[in-house]
Amino acid sequence: MEHVSTTTLIITLIIMVVVSAYFSASETGMMTLNRYRLRHLAKQGNRGARRVEKLLKRPDQLISLVLIGNNLVNILASALATIVGIRLYGDAGVAIATGILTFVVLLFAEVLPKTFAALNPERIAFPSSLLLRPLQTIMMPLVWILNSLSRLLMRMLGIKTNVGISDAVSKEELRSIVNESRSQISRRNQDMLLSVLDLEKVTVDDIMVPRNDIVGIDINDDWKSIIRQLTHSPHGRILLYRNSLDDAIGMLRLREAYRLMTEKKEFTKENLLRAADEVYFIPEGTPLNIQLVKFQRNKKKVGIVVDEYGDIQGLVTVEDILEEIVGDFTTSMSPTLAEEVMPQSDGSVIIEGSANVRELNKAFNWTLPADGPRTVNGMLLEILEEIPQAGASLRVENYAVEILAVQENMIKQVQVRPMQPLKNSVNRH
Structure with a gap:
């Protein structure tokens, strides 16, 4: 390269850094895309989404393509930087070029492009797919050889290579998705979706x-x-x-x-x-x-x-x-939870004995035991193992309960006050 001018080498080096930044941003953008939004956009006819979806059908090939391109560019940039360094500073130029190139590559070809791509995956992935698709076709033989060798080495190490990757989400993961979608879904619709997921538990x-x-x-x-x-x-x-x-x-x-x-x-x-x-x-x-x-x-x-x-x-x-x-229909003849509870100014709640424990937990975000009897009366009778007198008090989990009224062998009304957690879940007084 003695006949190539130093200026030309520097310009080529800058181009190599830009190309490296492109591959880095493309990899991050492709891998951080929301797969469900991608599938939705593809079904709506978005061309960029369709191209990216085809590329992501074989993520191993996509990653190999990006790594091949990125490493080739970085190695070539290293060689050019060494030549430029020697021309400008002699033998000391090797160390100087290595230090400067390492800083430039880390900042402009790795950190900046990957951070931007992580924050704006669609803006990076959709346009870059225009170039990655033809590159994948051109470099398919090399990609295939590298993938075959890597799978062979993994098998030799006892690592399974035929494990499929599923986009399916579990019910708990779906619950997390709904909970994190408050900016997109109203609170009422959120509650309805979560209630549907809870049907199998009730x-x-x-x-x-x-x-x-x-x-x-x-x-x-x-x-x-x-x-x-x-x-x-x-x-x-x-x-x-x-x-x-x-x-x-x-x-x-x-x-x-x-x-x-x-x-x-x-x-x-x-x-x-x-x-x-x-x-x-x-x-x-x-x-x-x-x-x-x-x-x-x-x-x-x-x-x-x-x-x-x-x-x-x-x-x-x-x-x-x-x-x-x-939620409750206005046509229901049975009393609603709102008719069975009376929140007090001191933070306690007066509750009818017929109130449903599970509904109370949902309404007040409480953790009263709901695995046994379904009503407050049934829950307290199971804990006490006897019919109490009015005025008796006890502690259930982290709640102080005072029995206000007992009639016909049933607890008719109680007052519940949330308290600080204790080691013992139930303490009678």
């Missing part, structure tokens, strides 16, 4: 109307009593049974009963039973995500929850499951 036992609250009609009652119950029922469907709730014989739609009422000749007990639908039974412990699908497949809207002995435990509707996702 069972029909957690949301069912308990046995004691099920509204039904004993078909053996006198006819006037049956008509009175039908005309005053607030529900769209009502359970028919004989003598005992466990002897359920049908689920009657009130709309059908009203139709029979208009046809006075047809309005009898026998026709009422014929108009009732067959009772749909649900095993206790069924997760909500499974039950929602079963409701859809069986074209049912109401189910009766039974235990392993066939005894009725409660009633669940499609509306109950939907409320787990979107």
Whole structure:
């Protein structure tokens, strides 16, 4: 290169640094792209996204291509810098050129381009794919040889090379994505998405109307009593049974009963039973995500929850499951959580004993035990193992609980106050 001028070598060296910066930025931009946004843009017809998506189908080939280009450029730049250094400073120029080139490459060909690409991956990856695609075709033989040799060496070292890379995310990862998308998704929609993910953790036992609250009609009652119950029922469907709730014989739609009422000749007990639908039974412990699908497949809207002995435990509707996702409906006849709690100015909360523990945890971000009984009354009776007197107090987890009212062997009202954590989760006073 004696016939090449020093100025030309310096200009070539600068070009090499720029090319090295291009390869560094391209690698970082490609690897830091949001794969799901990339897939979305590609489906919408974005050409840059489609080119990048094709390149990323074989990330090993892409990385090999970028590393080949980057290393060739850096080695050539090192050689040119050595020549320029010797021409300008003699033997000392080798050390001077090495120091200056190392600083320049680190700053202008590594740190700056990679930082910019990490912050703006689409602005770098999409345009650079225009050049990387043809380069990949041209350098495919060299890339193939290098990849084959690297896989061979990895096998010799006992490293598996046929492990597939999946873009699928777990439910916990999806939950993190939803939680981190607050700038893109409203809080209400966030809560709905998280509730859908939580359906498999919640069972029909957690949301069912308990046995004691099920509204039904004993078909053996006198006819006037049956008509009175039908005309005053607030529900769209009502359970028919004989003598005992466990002897359920049908689920009657009130709309059908009203139709029979208009046809006075047809309005009898026998026709009422014929108009009732067959009772749909649900095993206790069924997760909500499974039950929602079963409701859809069986074209049912109401189910009766039974235990392993066939005894009725409660009633669940499609509306109950939907409320787990979107929140309470104003048409619900049962009391809402807002009607069962009264926040106090001192930070405590007065709560009805019938309030659902899991709903309290969700509403106040508490950690009351929700694995056992579903109501506050049931939870406290299980902890105390006896029916307490009004005025008794205890500590549950990190919450001080004072029992305000007890009636009919049930805790009717309590006052809960969050406290500092203790080593012992439950302390009675």
